[in-house]
Amino acid sequence: MINECLTALDNYALRSFGIGERSLPGSTNTRGGxxxxxxxxxxxxGSxxxxxxxxxxxxxxxxFFLALSLGLLKARDEWFLSTPARVLIYTFRGTPLLIQFFIGYLIFASLxxxxxxTAAYGASVVLFFNTACYSAEILYGAYRAVPNTDLEAARAFALRPFDRFRDVTFxxxxxxxxxxxTNEAIFLFHATTIVFLGAGFPVRRQSGDALYYAQYFAERTFNPFIAYPIVALYFVAVTAVLILMMRSVQVVLNRHLRNER
Amino acid sequence: MFEYCPAIAEQVKIALGDESLSISLQDRLQWFSCYFTTKKHLSIFRAAGVVMLILAFTVPVSLLLGFMGALGKASRWPIISQICSIYVIMVRGIPDIIFFLFVPLTIEIGIEFFLHKAIYCRDVVEPFFNGINLQPCPDAAIIPTQFNRIVLAIVAYGIVFGSFAANIIDGALKAVPFGQRETGAAFGLTRFQVFRDIHMPQMWRFALPGFSNLWLILIKATPLLFLLGIQDIIYYADLLGKVATRRYSTYPHGDWKLWYFLALGVFYLLLTMGSQLVFSRLERRFNQGMSINNASSGRV
Incomplete structure (x- = not known):
């Protein structure tokens, strides 16, 4: 059993990046997986x-960086700065991610x-814009919620605009x-599962993501009760780690507040 | 569809093959009016209707499951409350698409297992569970039809969005000040009366922003139907957008996939825009007469 698993690690640990055994388990090609x-x-x-x-x-x-710029642009008074940001954010937030993947792929293909x-780069670009727009809306809301009294205090201390932003607003x-x-991070992470399920981007050499392989096994064995729970457990574990990480950042951000840690 | 269609299609087809011929604007418009009313195009419009239908069926199912989950979580029996607690936080840890793939397959296999054991294959020696592989005997194996798939999808969507809804309802129930319920009890109302007349009516106000969000998430989750093998609008957009050659098609055109998907994007954008309008009105109505004026604008 242990030997089997070590071989499996050897063959498939980095299979999703194309490193390791070429044929997947249970494949019926000539070399026999x-x-x-x-x-x-x-x-x-896991790979x-x-x-x-x-x-x-x-x-x-x-x-995050695009989100910050978009969020701040949207909060500007000048219409020619806020309108483009507003439109971009609205478009990405108002359309389904799957369709964004399709459109992204078709645009990249026509260019x-x-x-x-390829899925690895193209999907990353789409996900980048998608999460940037969702986060931008969050950051925009947060920017507007910064208490005016804090800014007044900063002005009273004669902080220059940039310092005011860096030390107080931000x-x-x-x-x-x-x-x-944190929520957005979790949902983005969950959204990465649809990249390889037929979102336009071709899968090369069967190097996919967790759900791609889970689906492969479920189809091969006609048994959803092993592969899907395993992928679900993986996601629960990684989501838990993500939440812990985000919470530790939150503690740092809130360290000056006594009650809101 | 229209009477002039065969003639105009033929005319444009010839013009496309011959560079010296030009196509007038009127012909172009007529051609498009024919193109968009072909049988295949009518099925993409029907598919859009199916999406709406699935949305319409999913909402009551998930609301029901949501209420059951949220109320069950507060149950006095630990088993029920624990199962419901898991249900309430389930979708936070596990991507929804996994459920969309898992639930229909599980139901399908459940039916097959029943057919295998009870009806068709009583004298088949090979077991249903053969190691990791599952093998129903050939008679018991079913291939779901489009209609079956849609029903299964509604169940899967209902379960996933029921979990989201349970989360929202759970939070909203807790947001109603305890003093309200206490007052009801002081007036001698039963537990059920307090829930029906005091607790629940006030809960909606707190739940509405969450529901509005959830509805938008639900709309944006409908393209995933495509991944469940349902012939939805994406399926048809992919099909119709493909290059149609002059040889095999009455209405030849180049690769229009991008345009089709952009149109789908606009369709969804309009859907979400309209929903947001409706919900902002609802929110105003629900907050009428409340002492807190901007209950919703305080959200970050």
């Missing part, structure tokens, strides 16, 4: 999970944009936005 067993299922789905985590981490971390036609804004931002 390894059999479908619990080790292979767990390792392969796909790495992809989900990577998608989430990349788009969330890069999307002939090499790597962006920290307060982040503190207010953080619970909602």
């Amino acid at each position: 390894s059999p479908i067993n619990m080790c292979n299922i767990t390792v392969l789905i 796909g999970m790495l992809r989900n985590i990577l998608f989430g981490a990349v788009s969330l971390s890069t999307g 002939g944009a090499g790597v962006f036609r 920290p307060t804004m982040m503190r207010l936005a953080w619970p909602a931002y």
Whole structure:
């Protein structure tokens, strides 16, 4: 059993990135893959999970900067600054992610944009814009909720506009936005599962994400009761870790407040 | 559809093959009026109707499950309250798409198992559960029709959005000040009367922002029907947008997939826009006569 699992780790731990055994377990090609067993299922789905985590981490971390700019632009008084941000945010928030994936792929394909036609890069770009717009709305709300008294105090201290933003507005804004931002992070992470399920982007060499492999096993064995619970457990575990991480940041953001930790 | 269609289709087809011929604007418009009323296009409009129908059926199912989950969570029996607590937080940890794939398949297999055991295959020696593989005997294996798939999808959506709704209702029930219920009890109302006449009517006000959000999430989850093998608008957009060659098609055109998907995007955008309008009106109405004026604008 242990030996089997070590072999499975060897063969499939990085299979989702195309490293390792080429044929999936239970495949019926000429070389003959390894059999479908619990080790292979767990390792392969875990390997796909790495992809989900990577998608989430990349788009969330890069999307934050666009979100911040969009959120602040939307809060501006000048219409020619706020309107474009408003329209972009509304469009991405008002349309389903699956359709955004399709449109993204078709645009990349018509531009002939090499790597962006693959799921790994193209889907990341779509996810980047998607999460940026959702987070922008959260940050915009938080920006508007910054107490005016705080800003008055900052002005009374003769802080310059930039310092005022850096030392007063931004920290307060982040503190207010953080619970909602945690939610957004969770939902984004869950949304990464539809990339490989037929969202337009072609799957190359069967390197997919966790749900792609779970579906593969469920179809192969006609048994949804093993693969899907495993992928669900993986997601519960990673979501729990994500929530813990976000909460530790929240503690830092709220450290000056006595009651709201 | 229209009488002039065969003629105009033929004329445009010839013009497309011959560079020297040009197509007038009127012909173009006529051509499009024909193109958008072909049989296949009518089925994409019907598919849009099916999406609406699924939305309409999902809402009551998930509201019912949501109420059951939220009330069950407060139950006095620990087993019920624990099961319901898990149900309430379920979708926070697990992506909804997993349920959309899992639930229909599970129901299908349940039916097959029943058919296998009880009706068709009593003398088949091979077991249903064969290691990791599941094998119903050939007679018991079913292939779901489109209609079956839609029903299964509604059940799956109902379960997932019931969990979301339970979360919202649970929060809203807790948001009603305890003093309100206490007053009811002091007036000698029974527990049920307090719930029906005091607790629930006030709950809606707190639940409405959550429901509005949930409705938008539900709308934006309907494209996932495509991934369940249902011939929905995405299926048809993908089909109709493909290149139609002059040889095999009455209405030849290039790769119009992008336009079709942009149209779908606009369709969903209008749907969400309209919903937001309705909900903002509802919110105003529900908050009428409340001492807190801007109950909803305080949300961050």
